[in-house]
Amino acid sequence: MQTIEILMAVFSFVLGAVLASFLNVCIYRIPKGISVAKGRSVCPACGCEIRAYDNIPLLSFVLLRGKCRDCNSPISKRYPIVEAIGGACFLLAWLRFGLDWQTPVMWAFACVLIPVAFIDLDTQEIPDRFHIILLAIGALSLFLTDGPTISQRLVGAAVISVPMLVIALFTGGFGMGDVKLMAASGFLLGWQGTLFAGFLGCVLAAAIAGILIALKKKTRKDKIAFGPYLAIALFAAGLYAQPIINAYLSLFSLA
Numbered sequence: 001m002q003t004i005e006i007l008m009a010v011f012s013f014v015l016g017a018v019l020a021s022f023l024n025v026c027i028y029r030i031p032k033g034i035s036v037a038k039g040r041s042v043c044p045a046c047g048c049e050i051r052a053y054d055n056i057p058l059l060s061f062v063l064l065r066g067k068c069r070d071c072n073s074p075i076s077k078r079y080p081i082v083e084a085i086g087g088a089c090f091l092l093a094w095l096r097f098g099l100d101w102q103t104p105v106m107w108a109f110a111c112v113l114i115p116v117a118f119i120d121l122d123t124q125e126i127p128d129r130f131h132i133i134l135l136a137i138g139a140l141s142l143f144l145t146d147g148p149t150i151s152q153r154l155v156g157a158a159v160i161s162v163p164m165l166v167i168a169l170f171t172g173g174f175g176m177g178d179v180k181l182m183a184a185s186g187f188l189l190g191w192q193g194t195l196f197a198g199f200l201g202c203v204l205a206a207a208i209a210g211i212l213i214a215l216k217k218k219t220r221k222d223k224i225a226f227g228p229y230l231a232i233a234l235f236a237a238g239l240y241a242q243p244i245i246n247a248y249l250s251l252f253s254l255a
């Protein structure tokens with residue numbers, strides 16, 4: 001790797017971690033109905049404002065040994081975890097697409113999917129504003145990339161969301177937030193990526209639920225949030241669906 005490539009990879013990770021630090025604020029505040037723009041972050045235990053130099057993504061958590069500087073209460077491990085996920089998503093997008101418009105599109109996608117996954121995990125709901133942002137990213141990427149055509153995107157918006165809607169209406173197996181997430185993301189990814197994400201999301205959810213039930217951490221009757229699995233599957237589809245589908249199709253053309 002050339003020096004410039006290493007620098008860009010480091011820059012991608014740092015940018016992702018810094019933005020994820022703001023996503024932490026969104027994950028904490030949006031379900032409580034608090035503005036994400038106003039007011040500095042405070043320690044939830046003692047209410048002291050968090051100083052700028054204690055707010056460095058990942059690094060501050062390590063330097064403070066996971067404790068508030070003022071009251072010594074433990075800081076949730078979720079903060080550095082979300083920051084690391086943000087950094088990793090941005091790095092993966094850069095490594096996959098490099099100097100291409102797809103990279104910032106995938107970065108924006110990650111900035112929606114990360115709060116969607118954690119808010120759904122916490123509240124079993126996905127606020128509508130995230131679906132609107134996804135549609136806006138999809139509309140913008142129409143001009144920016146040579147990705148899916150408009151008709152492929154419209155099919156993408158329906159291909160998983162409509163069957164999910166039917167299941168949601170008859171069995172309540174999915175929430176409406178999941179349906180809207182797959183519709184809006186389908187418009188961003190096109191139908192091939194969306195089908196890939198739908199299947200991968202189901203496989204992931206079934207596998208993890210199976211493991212949790214086997215470990216007796218959950219029972220069959222527990223409701224599981226589907227959003228986190230869909231979010232992982234959607235991001236993976238945005239990165240890798242095309243090369244995997246192409247490889248799969250080429251198997252048949254060779255046969």
Ligand SMILES: [Zn+2]
Pocket residue numbers: 043044045046047048068069070071072073
């Ligand atoms: Zn404190």
